Amino acid sequence: MADADLLSAPVFELGPLTITNTVVTTWVIIGVVWLLSWQLSRRLRSEPGALQTAVEGVVSTIHEAVAAVAPQQAERIFPFIASLWIYLVIANLSGLIPGAHAPTRDLSATAALAFVVFLSTHWFGIRSHGLKVYLRHYLSPSPILLPFHIIGEITRTIALAVRLFGNIMSLEMAAMLILLVAGFLAPVPILMLHVIEALVQAYIFGMLALIYVAGGMQSQQLRPETEE
Numbered sequence: 001m002a003d004a005d006l007l008s009a010p011v012f013e014l015g016p017l018t019i020t021n022t023v024v025t026t027w028v029i030i031g032v033v034w035l036l037s038w039q040l041s042r043r044l045r046s047e048p049g050a051l052q053t054a055v056e057g058v059v060s061t062i063h064e065a066v067a068a069v070a071p072q073q074a075e076r077i078f079p080f081i082a083s084l085w086i087y088l089v090i091a092n093l094s095g096l097i098p099g100a101h102a103p104t105r106d107l108s109a110t111a112a113l114a115f116v117v118f119l120s121t122h123w124f125g126i127r128s129h130g131l132k133v134y135l136r137h138y139l140s141p142s143p144i145l146l147p148f149h150i151i152g153e154i155t156r157t158i159a160l161a162v163r164l165f166g167n168i169m170s171l172e173m174a175a176m177l178i179l180l181v182a183g184f185l186a187p188v189p190i191l192m193l194h195v196i197e198a199l200v201q202a203y204i205f206g207m208l209a210l211i212y213v214a215g216g217m218q219s220q221q222l223r224p225e226t227e228e
Contacts, residue, residue, distance in 0.1 A: 022106040029090050029103070058086075065207075070214035073128070077213050080120055084113070085206040088164075092198030095172055096191065102198070104168045107161065114161035117209040118153070125216030134216075160208060167201045 010018045040055055048056060062082045067074040088104070095102035103109045125134045138149045175194055 020106075021101065022103045022109050025094060025100060026091070026103045026109065029087060029094065033086060033090065066210060069207075069210050070217065073124070073214065073217045077124060077210070077217070080213070081206060081210050084117075084209055085202060088113075088202035088205055089199060092168060092202050093195065095168070095175075095198070096194055101172065102168050104164055104201075105172055107165045110165040110168075111161040113164070113205070114157045117160060117212060118157045120209075121212045121216040124213050128217045156212070160205065164201055164205050167197065171197050171201075 009021050011021050011024050012019050040052065043052075045052060059082065062085055063074065063078055066078050066081050070077060091103045091109075093102070094100050095105065104113075122134070128134075138146055171194060
């Protein structure tokens, strides 16, 4: 029974597609984030209240983190990284809602997120340097290294997906086992562990995504070919 609860379950069918609870939870999170963003952006004040101050603090913190890694490209990649971080925090914490599970406990969800990071890395790199120059850096310093560059891109994408999936899945399993053994006598420590681990995993995934995207936009390896 516990094992079944940890697996994604079909909710309804949309033509040939089976919509699971992971997809439904993801849609709900996206809708909530969009609605809150829309409401907050319509009520901005020159003298912010407590809520606006808190939101501005979160946005400023994320912007500073992006600028610290990629100062020259911070404005360009900030919307993507900020959206990813905000979604991951909410998605990881959604497992605390009774009857709900974090979408990131599903390997298909984390694989989709990792694939988005993979595509974004190359998209931003191509936008920064052009297709020809960007692809040329895979042949640097020698064309012999091309297969190793490709393997590295694939393995880091797989590791990104499996790391988040494994940590969130193990976190929910541990919480479930402790609750089965101890009942609800120790809910607060479990709750705090869940919150801390969820935030840490969101931070790690977002930071790795930021490093990958920033690396794709860096010109150190591309400069010699560009100057030619």
